[in-house]
Amino acid sequence: MNPQGTHGGPSVTPAQPESPSRGSDGDDLMEKVVARQNMLAALRRVEENKGAPGIDQVTVKDLRDYVREHWDRIREELLTGTYKPQPVRRVEIPKPGGGTRLLGIPTVIDRLIQQALLQVLTPIFDPEFSPYSYGFRPGRRGHDAVRQARKYAEEGYTWVVDMDLEKFFDRVNHDILMARVARKVKDKRVLNLSAAIFRPE
Numbered sequence: 001m002n003p004q005g006t007h008g009g010p011s012v013t014p015a016q017p018e019s020p021s022r023g024s025d026g027d028d029l030m031e032k033v034v035a036r037q038n039m040l041a042a043l044r045r046v047e048e049n050k051g052a053p054g055i056d057q058v059t060v061k062d063l064r065d066y067v068r069e070h071w072d073r074i075r076e077e078l079l080t081g082t083y084k085p086q087p088v089r090r091v092e093i094p095k096p097g098g099g100t101r102l103l104g105i106p107t108v109i110d111r112l113i114q115q116a117l118l119q120v121l122t123p124i125f126d127p128e129f130s131p132y133s134y135g136f137r138p139g140r141r142g143h144d145a146v147r148q149a150r151k152y153a154e155e156g157y158t159w160v161v162d163m164d165l166e167k168f169f170d171r172v173n174h175d176i177l178m179a180r181v182a183r184k185v186k187d188k189r190v191l192n193l194s195a196a197i198f199r200p201e
Contacts, residue, residue: 054107
């Protein structure tokens with residue numbers, strides 16, 4: 001979960017000149033987040049994913065117009081580290097095994113910024129993830145997990161463990177999480193924005 005780092009809106013105006021890099025240790029990541037091509041790719045992804053509106057009731061269909069109107073301000077807030085995500089809209093959805101799960105739906109503009117941030121951070125962190133992890137990772141699908149399971153079966157493995165960790169995301173230790181992120185990310189604007197996204201109101 002968009003804009004494209006363009007002045008005045010993702011797909012309508014020319015790209016803003018990039019701010020000069022502020023160091024080789026990764027403290028210029030926010031400039032990469034708001035870069036034109038990154039924001040355009042994020043915008044397309046959010047539009048493809050569709051989804052319900054957040055608390056402001058702005059829909060995915062309205063997103064391009066919203067970005068055209070507000071992108072100058074949003075971009076400036078991102079670059080100065082003053083952007084604040086809006087509270088998420090809380091809804092309950094049924095769980096397959098019974099009961100409900102509380103889901104937080106961000107606004108579409110926050111989904112856009114999250115997607116743009118994800119596209120910049122993924123190449124940094126994904127190489128360190130387990131090769132046997134398939135969820136929400138680029139170039140990996142459920143079919144890949146099935147193929148690996150089939151391989152295990154052919155090798156003689158007969159046990160499967162199916163588990164659901166209760167309230168897993170609600171119980172993530174965010175101090176530990178952000179400390180791990182900070183090992184590789186030096187841009188304080190990106191760190192602060194990530195922390196705000198991880199702890200939605």
